Amino acid sequence: MDVASNRSFRARIGRAVLRRLPLAGTLVGLGLAAWLVATNDLAAVASAFGKIGFLGLAGVVLMRVAAIIVCGLAWARLLDGLVPSPAGACLVLRFVREGINVLLPVASVGGDVLGARLLTFWAVPGALAAASVLADMLFQVGTLALFAGVGAALLGQIEGAAAAELAQWTARTLGVAGLLLVGFFALQRTGLVRVLEEKIAALGRRFVREAEAQPEPRPQVQGALDAIWGRGRRGHLAQSFGLHALAWMFGVAEVAIVLACIGDHPVVLTEVVVIEALGQAIKAVAFLVPSGLGVQEGGFVLVCGLFGIDGGTALALSLAKRVPDVVLGLPALLIWQNLEARRSGIGPAAGPR
Numbered sequence: 001m002d003v004a005s006n007r008s009f010r011a012r013i014g015r016a017v018l019r020r021l022p023l024a025g026t027l028v029g030l031g032l033a034a035w036l037v038a039t040n041d042l043a044a045v046a047s048a049f050g051k052i053g054f055l056g057l058a059g060v061v062l063m064r065v066a067a068i069i070v071c072g073l074a075w076a077r078l079l080d081g082l083v084p085s086p087a088g089a090c091l092v093l094r095f096v097r098e099g100i101n102v103l104l105p106v107a108s109v110g111g112d113v114l115g116a117r118l119l120t121f122w123a124v125p126g127a128l129a130a131a132s133v134l135a136d137m138l139f140q141v142g143t144l145a146l147f148a149g150v151g152a153a154l155l156g157q158i159e160g161a162a163a164a165e166l167a168q169w170t171a172r173t174l175g176v177a178g179l180l181l182v183g184f185f186a187l188q189r190t191g192l193v194r195v196l197e198e199k200i201a202a203l204g205r206r207f208v209r210e211a212e213a214q215p216e217p218r219p220q221v222q223g224a225l226d227a228i229w230g231r232g233r234r235g236h237l238a239q240s241f242g243l244h245a246l247a248w249m250f251g252v253a254e255v256a257i258v259l260a261c262i263g264d265h266p267v268v269l270t271e272v273v274v275i276e277a278l279g280q281a282i283k284a285v286a287f288l289v290p291s292g293l294g295v296q297e298g299g300f301v302l303v304c305g306l307f308g309i310d311g312g313t314a315l316a317l318s319l320a321k322r323v324p325d326v327v328l329g330l331p332a333l334l335i336w337q338n339l340e341a342r343r344s345g346i347g348p349a350a351g352p353r
Contacts, residue, residue, distance in 0.1 A: 044312030056261035099332025131224035151277025
């Protein structure tokens with residue numbers, strides 16, 4: 001086998017592995033979920049979930065709506081001033097991104113990739129759409145790391161070997177995450193993207209409608225990143241970061257609503273923050289498992305147990321937090337399909353200002 005054939009073979013193997021990672025993650029998640037069901041009292045789970053009631057679940061859904069809206073506004077702030085105001089598109093597509101990530105068998109970034117592509121339907125150049133999602137993901141993960149750090153710090157004040165061990169695991173994980181975030185930031189700011197220009201340009205062309213294909217040069221992803229991170233845009237960047245940080249607080253409200261409705265455990269703010277922060281951190285670590293299936297449930301059982309909350313209540317909490325995934329995710333998928341159907345009627349993209 002010659003060198004070219006060998007490279008082609010390895011490339012095919014690599015693509016095959018990448019395509020099957022979400023499936024493998026799904027199987028792992030299903031296995032963990034089955035184990036949790038087998039090792040917990042289903043009657044207790046059903047009883048706890050029943051106590052939440054319609055109003056409790058409605059409150060959880062409303063908190064999720066608020067969180068997604070805030071994240072959509074954070075995304076829009078990154079683009080404000082570079083193209084005609086895309087706030088409405090960012091709000092709609094933020095729901096679509098979430099719906100794809102939580103309901104389809106893709107890794108937790110699949111919706112973000114498609115979100116960048118769909119943003120071009122609102123006359124945002126493909127390179128700028130991709131760059132905005134890269135910056136938006138950096139802020140989302142960065143604020144999650146800070147949120148998890150707060151949770152770990154609060155957990156460190158709790159007595160017990162289990163709490164100390166989990167706090168140490170979180171601290172070590174955040175250390176690794178911090179290095180990855182620094183690398184992700186450096187990739188965007190130091191021009192390293194130019195090294196991958198050919199592949200990124202090909203990806204950018206996939207974001208753009210065939211009707212827009214033309215010979216004149218288009219903005220490259222690195223150039224779009226430079227525009228987003230421009231020195232005169234610090235206010236926009238700070239607002240986006242702050243909005244992402246605020247969005248995590250709505251998750252805390254979700255946990256507080258569920259525990260208050262169940263009523264078997266007093267709602268203590270520090271405990272609620274720890275439960276949500278570490279639950280989200282554990283889910284994020286297993287990002288290859290679609291929607292954190294099984295991982296989210298296991299994380300809540302683990303963290304809630306530190307505060308004397310039984311497994312049935314913890315699983316009911318996780319189920320309640322999945323209700324918005326379905327209630328909001330299904331309409332989001334329908335919106336996505338409608339956008340694809342109307343694709344041919346979308347006008348050409350305009351360049352950044």
